[in-house]
């Protein structure tokens with residue numbers, strides 16, 4: 001997936017751009033305090049192209065990060081994307097196991 005495709009997954013809800021408090025033990029609380037660069041009317045970042053320079057704490061999401069971060073909103077489009085990818089991978093593994101089993105049965109019958 002190229003970076004344009006990856007970026008297009010975001011639904012621009014802006015939910016991840018609010019300050020969070022880490023209570024420990026996996027508990028994250030979102031505050032009502034937006035990032036200073038978030039336009040709260042459009043939910044878009046006002047410095048999107050340079051956000052990682054302007055705000056070094058701003059994280060560039062990758063698939064691996066999405067899987068490991070514990071603070072993305074549960075309905076984040078990236079989380080939904082990786083859940084879908086995991087489901088597709090699990091279905092493909094199951095299909096492959098079934099195919100191998102069928103092949104093995106077919107081979108045994110021919111002997």
Ligand code: SF4
Nearest residue numbers: 010011014016076077
């Ligand atoms: S919460 Fe997820 S979908 Fe919403 S703006 Fe942030 S990265 Fe995009």
